[in-house]
Amino acid sequence: MLKGFAEASEKRPRLTIALVGLVTIFMIYGATQVSMTSEMEEFLPQDYTSVKVTNEIENEVGATVNEMILIEGDNLTTANAFQSIIELQVGLENNPKLQNYIARVQAYPDYLLNKIENYENLTNAELEARIQQLLAQSEISSQTSFLLSDNRDATLVTILVNSQLPTDQLHDQTKDLHDYTQSFDENHENLRMSNTGMLSMELETRGMMSRDNSILIPAAIIVIILILYLAFRRLSDTGLPFLVLGLGAVWMIGVMGLAGIPFTMVYVALVPIILGVGIDYTIHMLNRYYEERGRKLSAGKSAVKSVKTVGIAISLTAITTMIGFGSFGVSDMPPIREFGFLAAAGVFFIFVLATTLLPSLLTIRDRNRRKKKKRKEKRGKDRVGKTLSKIELGTHHHKAPILIGAGVITALCVISATGLTTTMSFDTFLPQDVESVATMQEVEDYFGGQNTAYVLVEGEVTSSEGLTLIHSLENSVKTDSRSEGLITDSSSLTGLILYSTGGTMPENTSQLELVLDNLENNYPERMKRLLIEDNKAVVYFSIQAETDKEMEKASEIIRSHMENYSLLGSGLDFEMEGEPAVGGSPVIISDIMGSIMPSMRNSILLAILLVGILLAIVFRSIIMGLIGALPVMLALSWEFGALGGLGWSLDVMNMMVSALAIGIGVDFTIHVTHRFQEEWKKNGKSPRKAISTTIQSVGRAILAAAATTIGVFIVLSLSRMPPVARFGQLAAMVIFFALVGALVVLPSALLAHAKWKER
Template sequence: MLDRVAVSCARRRGAVILAVILVSLLMAYGASRVRQTSDYKKFLSSEQASVRVTLKAAEEFQGMSFETALVEGENLLRAGSLRELLGLENLLLSSPELENRVVGCQSYADLLLQQLPQVRALLTDPSRDPLTENLVMGAYLTILSDPRLSQQLRGYLTPDLRAGLMRVYLNSSLPKEELTKAVGEVREKLRAAENLRLGLTGLYSMERDIGRIMQRDNSVLIPATVVFVCLILFLTFRRLSDVGRCLLVVGLAALWTMGVMGLTGSDFTSIHVALIPISMVAGVDYSLYFLSRYYEERGRGEGFAEALGTSARRVGTAVLMCFLTTLIGFLSFSISDLPPVRTLGQFAALAVSFAFLLTLLLLPALLGSGGVGRAGREGGVSRGLASLGRRIARHRKPILAALAVTVALSALVAPRVGSTMSFDLLLPSGVESLQTQHRMEDLFGGQSQLFVLVKGRLLNPLALEQLRGFQEGVVSDPRASGLIGGSYSLADPIFQYALFSGHMPQTEEEVAEVLENLRASNHGLFLPLSDNQTLVIFNVLGRTDRDFKRATQLVREHVENFSSPLLSLRLDGEPAVGGSPAVISDLFSRIIPNMLKTTLLALLLCLLVLILLFRSPVLGTLTLLPVCMVVMWELGTFYLLGWSLDVFTLGTFSLMIGMGIDYSVQLSSRMREELGRVGSPEEAAARTAGSIGRAVLASAVTMGGGFLILSLSRMPAMTRFGELVALVILYAFVAAVLFLPSALSLRKRAR
């Protein structure tokens, strides 16, 4: 059937090309409508309580998004330092460019001066600096006398008074792109400081800096990858026209995928960038195998139609198996908890489908009827591969034994591979915001915030006592040592007022009056209060997903044990714990098991497809075994290199199924064909390696080298991705070349 389709498309090339052009025009229109977004909400699943709490907090409290400025100087409690810092805060809050973007500022100075409004007035007169500094130092010592307030201040000011923090709260209801632009304005205004050194860091400033690095990298690495792929294709076929045909299939597959994305109104997030290399892998592989077989048949003297039909019949079946197994690998993403990952799997499957259809329909229409081509003539590479195939078949038993030993050793160390993910490994060095982040973490610990959404009679003095008791219970828990560095809630400014005034408000009206006075005297003060809701915020000192999990479990345990008729710490019956540590902890706890399950499911479904298409359980199983070997080798390599089993490394397993199985399918299919022609397994292995081996080698070098170029990126995440995918391709090629000729030769001899 495939041969009739290919020959029919070649005979009706005009109609096929016209149809492709019309579809491409429609898809180009769709691609122009693709909506790009970097909104973190697109990555979250509302099935998890932590996500619902985080989104609700962002909706109710404008200042849930913030950037942090690291402030350094000789003595930050000197009047001149306070004057300059408070002046910068006023500048940010009053600047027309930042109106409705910056909604609050809170620094160590604000914590010290909350109950001393007269000091702010004194700071306007430099001649009264000695009095100002005496009052400030008195407030500092008073706060240090209270363990709870002292711990809070230590989260903003180092004991040597040489480094402090200022949080700039942003309007979280605005689009992310607008907030990123606002952060650029904030950074410029902070540079106006004369006597203080300020560095800005946070989600938006880091993404802004990293985005610039990625743009510079992409402008070099992606063209370099395309040039490398073109070079290998040219060396394989020695025809620019064939290079153009392969690239046309790649480009149209990518265009059509983006077109469907735009026409269906799907969002294009940063994770969907992977669709481009996926389209390249599928398009180049399928075209390469088809063209190689076509020129091989032409070299044997077959005419255009006969060679085309033989190629579609022989290689087309193998490419169909590659397509179906790859499809299964990517569709397994559909059960992910992350919406973008689900759509990535669906659109990756669509990209592979388009590449297969274009190879089967368009490529025959683009082929002319003349020329054998370089790929159709036996050369040094083909003779060398044929000799290698013969040697592998002859030494099948030692090779199989060696492979079994490497797999066994990898299996022994696989359980020792760690699963802790440090986010520092994914971030580049030499970036201003990241350098500030690392410096800040060295001085104050991690800066991630875990929070609890609280509902109830928040202004009731007894409720505030209970709220403070909850905070102290979490922070004083022995398990929180070195993990949670302090907390902040609505109760803190009330108790600070009581400490300085000697009077604790006794009624809800008095509490409301104190809060109103605080707002009036501390412009831009962040008070998490919205109707009958507030937040208890905990600073998480850890930096890994395991630290986030421990902190989240600790806070949830205290929420479970909390009971009050005045306050509720639950949302929809579950502990109302949110923030990035909780979200990351929950996602990682489900993503890794899901990825393992989807990998196993994909392998089983691939096995079923191979058995059905080969019509042989033994041949189908043998074809899949190299992929299983690659899994074990990859785990063994992780152990040797000290890499962890995380979201990024696990993601390569699905790519391995999608790309690595191609080599096994092509070699098994051709080996079976040759074994039917010749009786000697050694000769069959030589003919297989000398024919399809050239295309398999070109595919491995093209894809492996292309991804290896990405490892030159300044982005560690991109570097790790490029290294891992190149490693997977190398392992898949080696496993298929060594195992299949040996195993199939042994099976032939045994029969």
Template sequence: MERILKHNKAIVIIIFLITIFFLFQIPKVQINNDIEVFLPDTHPAKVSNEEMKDIFGESDGIVAALKVDRGTILEPENLKYLKELTAGIEKISYVDDVTSLTNADFIEGTPDGMIVDDLVKDLPQNDSDKYAIKEKILSWDMYKNNLYSSDFKSTEILIKLKKGLSNDDKDAAYYQIKNLTDQYKSKGFETYISGSTAINVLMGDNMLQDVKFLIPFIVAVLIIALYLFFNNILAVVLILLTVSISSIWAVGLMAALGISLTLVSTVIPVLLIAVGSAYGIHILSHYYDYISEHPGELTPEDQQKIVYRTVNRLGKAVFLAALTTVAGFGSLASSEIIPIKTFGIFTAIGIAAAFLVALFLIPSLLIIIYAYRHDKLKDKYQAQDHFNKMINKLHEFYAGRRIGIIVTALVIIIFSLMGFSKIVVDTPLIEMFKENTEIRQADDFINQNFSGTNIMKVMVSGQKSGDLNNPAVLAAMDKLEKHLNSKFPEVGKATSISDYIKRMNQVMHYPAVESDSASQNTALSSEQDEIEDNSSSFYQGTAENSSSDDGSIADQSSSFYSDSSSTSAEDSGSDYDLDHSSSFYQEDDSSAGEQSNNSGQLELIPGPDREKELSEYDFISLLNSAFIRAENLNLTTDEMLALLKQELNYKAAAYYEIPTDLNKYNAASPQNLKNLISQYLLLYSGNVDDFINDQLEPDKAQILIQLNDPSNLTAAKVREDISNYTAANFPANYQVEVSGNATMALEANNLIVSSQTRSIVISFIIVFLLVAISFRSLLAGIYGIIPLAFSLIINFGLMGHLGIKLDVGTAMVASIAIGIGVDYTIHFLQTYYTERQEEEDLFIVTKKTLASTGKAIVFNAISVAAGFLVLLFSNFYPLVYLGFLIAVTMFTSSLASLTILPLLLNLFKPKFISK
């Protein structure tokens, strides 16, 4: 070391130049908290999600919920503002598509067939107009709990962003949308914005706030702690310089390599400042001890020798401590969770940098500064024994209480182990925010009033083009949606192309005569007749449609199926005569004569009789018939009303289904019904790209499931149920894949336990081997991991007893605790060994070890714990709990190193550390 340190000026210049280089790289760092970055590129869930995005487009975006202060969302003024806001958002350059009450698709049956137009084409002028709009909204269950809440006080605007936007573009899109919606607060709207993009943007913003606040905070804490320990400004400056340089190198390297900063990476500068100070503390603590012991005047030559002596004496211990710390953090590189892997790699690099800078820069600067300023520094060095009394009392306390300490340690371990079973593994991104944050409140509001913001996707794939027009698989998808909605209250909505097919099938069976007569009714009377169980489409495109939803099924067939021999196109106003409609049921011309006994005419189920009067008995019979059709007995009013409509076929309610019954639809074969569905898609003029990969002959379809619970535990239950249900109920030769943000978050959640276990095992193995090699004894390796095991058991026990979840933040505690805590064990063992070579009395050996290294261990543990406690002020719960748990492990691991370890050494007197 003397040879190297003789070039002290060159060392300072080289370190300075490297630091300048990395400092200029830091502005290039990017922030990315998308759930996709948590998984490796080859992970099946990520691959599947990317495939679905390529086929169906990006389904997750920004959700703006609006709650009105006055009246309902259907008031003319409120709809006017909603329409203005929708148009304003559509003009934002980053926005691809916007869906709201004022522009959502509405599929309607008319005497002329099927048309698609805006749900709200014209703003209401009176109550009748308002009720007519409400009737349309209630006529299709696609809108419920997305475009309107159950009390009609709230609505949502669903925003899809363009593909390929950068993180900066998404930031700009979010804030433009937010600024626009905030303008409507003065017009009687409460606004709430959430969705995956909003969460990611605000997570990045809060990360920057954390960095700007926490780093100065921890520096201030470290300055106070260092000054209290050393009572020397130079020592404070040298240690701060060391940790600052190591932080710059680590973050600068990330930026230079294009590695994005994530929530987990935010901890790197804080950790390096807290942990990196250990090497400087140990070096300077021993340096000042030697200075205080030097007799007479201290010349520059004497001081230089003391620097060399300090480095030579501590070199091995500091190197071994740094190596085990690097190994502890490096073990996180085995994690499959990318942010944790990145954190482990670059923290290990930062720790290595802190060690090198402390070992070379601090001694070099000590030599340079003293050579030039020794006349002013020679009286500044005094023994600092702030902790000597405390250390001596600690030693005296446990020296005569060996059995008591062992029993106490066993009780603590048993109590901690009891908490292991209570640990919950869950990492929902939104719950990383505190409850009082705007995004958390917005997400809670949307989950409570609408279908939810947590998206799961199910892709159903056929083998050839047109396979997803098969009524059998569409019916299976429809049944899966109903199954999920009925079984899981956390499933706010499940939506697919089957919902569109059912609606088109219904409206194409509206009898022409009923459509004409119903159009003459007032909207008010329609409102009294029409209250349906409905839900909304989260992902509709916009299209042009017009007329209102009215009329009911009569004994006559609809224009869609009219017989040309009895009803001409001119009479019915329909473009679809017998020749056109019958073609829907033909596989080829030769089969045309086989399709029906009625020359191709479809006999429709009659609708309710307008003139018939019901007796009490008839009314009860009607209710009973409808009730028998129910799948369960716990019916809501909406569900009972829907069953009554089906029983009477009110407004073709009996046809709100996937056409699968050959007799009901006068079809000769399933292929006829498949052709019918193909015709429906041909007639539809709206946008269904979110649900099928081809407008006419799809071979892939997507079911979008909205969860109103962000928990991964809920997502796990839903995904398992989907797998079981589809395996038992879907037709053969159809493949089902489950993905989406909810699924990727679940997969990241599942990786936490395996990654946690792997990193702990790797850390312990590395620490064991390094200590064993250093002392040339396997038994030494066991002694080296005992204090660490003790502190980790307490850590996980506390998590269970206090209800702290094992998430992406707390999953790192074990490796961090091992990486830092092993320093205390190594420094104690190394100093104990040195003292043991000079002294037989173990009481004296222990006392001397505690007086020198013990003092540095106590101070280092206090400074590291204090540094991590700064994280209690973070904006994110994972970092809050990380700071708390690391502080606890610093206390327990240092205490175990100063009590349990010397007790075992003195009790069993292992040969590896004996004289």
């Protein structure tokens, strides 16, 4: 097949370009069909019970999206502060710009007002005395603890947002909320107010990312252009790789649209990964093309020879890289499965373009040009050549120390990696210099993490027995010794009934029905959230968790109590499909983190195994397969050692870098091994001369590819978004590790193996 590609690029280059153009037009159509989404459902495995419970509840009452206004002051329980908070609540509820946006506003005065008669007619001294009297009661103090700090110098106004509104409208009205808060703050000198919440943080971080991208993307392009120009000293040689990569990206996005895969923020990582893999293909093709041109071959013959030689190595790297990304298909997570599919498709497209379009363009460009006398650089005399010569001498004279040293470093990294944790603090994913993020940190310092878990209860939920049992479940969860400071509050139909009746449960059915009717009239929004159907009720638990491990612990506590209550044989059902019917973001995150890390680990191990098997088949030797997989295993081992040394935890972004390490490492490995085999076995050179030729030829292309990709990731590491910055830092390190493995360790291993074979 490659032979046919090669001949087409020489004999019918314009036809090849025309065919690429037709495919591109079709893929552009596909790209126009791509939809963007930030909906959480797109990220979730729909077969998880926690996801099913969450979807059922949110389909009935809408997602629980809370915005918060943090109010700080010397004492927020004074009469003036109390009245200002009520004024803020009323102003928010009656603001015409926030109509349909606000479902409910909650603040600590809500728990006091029904116990203070005619508070408007009281003097400030009388009102303040009554406030202090009520807050001194343990029950009210407990109820307001998640809204009023212990020192009473901070309070929260929580705003339940109508999450069923379109995303653009949510963002616009969140801006209106910020404007109203700022205006209110300016008119109340004794209070300091700031906004936070998921919508606020999303709004502000998106704006910051847009500003970063407007600088970082052009900077990355400039870095690539400079490195490619330094490598080839020709402007068109910087443009051709961009053309191949750009078309490959368009084709990949076209497949995304044609396959109906919505674009999410997860797929932003596809761009640098495809860039890192794809730039390698084009640089190797250009490098071999100029090598053949230096041997007085015509443009067409040079292009053909490039495809027939380097094209084979590129095809092997493409296959192994596609296998590596394809192994992501074993994941439970839809985005990771689709990420693997799209990355594999992108690699395939760039391979096709690098072995068809690029040779055709080179043939047309240089067909009528005479070969220039010589390039200014002379191998062995320029700086790159001198560096490669030193590497060459090192692999020959010090191969044993190199291999032993690599083994020792790997052993130390493995030991360091044993201390890695998978605990994720979600604060590390957000930029701390954004106001809403900084405010959220303050909220967590005052009140702990703000998360909600849902419990779905079915059956006779409005009977006295059912309500009593639900109340018992709430208390058992909150009083569990493991939940101290973790599960802080709960909300249920029983709690609302007790609140409305002063703490007593109605004695008979008729009284209970009367209370429920009154609640429907007075608190319709709350009733809608607590009683979603006549036989379905929801219990909400407030969870103060900052890491996935804390969320996992809270989820285990709730589930264990639900399992106990399920065994009572009452008229209530606490299960869905045989599992505790609990959902909400902390439970889903706990479940996902419990499966995503093993899933990605298995994917990476499977990828390494498949790569080793394929290399063994290609080179017809198990030992060569193991040697070929060496740079990949070294890069991964050193990556995990670096994580341990830096004190970073193992998370999803790090595992994405591991996928990059496999893709880049395999590319470098196959090019070095394939060229060594060609020079040693096919051209009959001695192992030392074969290694010398390999390092001086392929080494240049690998250095250029590595420098380009590392440069891009260093630029990304300047991002103000912590996950992007860390991704860039770690990716640059891992590519450097793969480079060292491919140009230093692998040649030493190949040379040692070849000399052993010749004995």
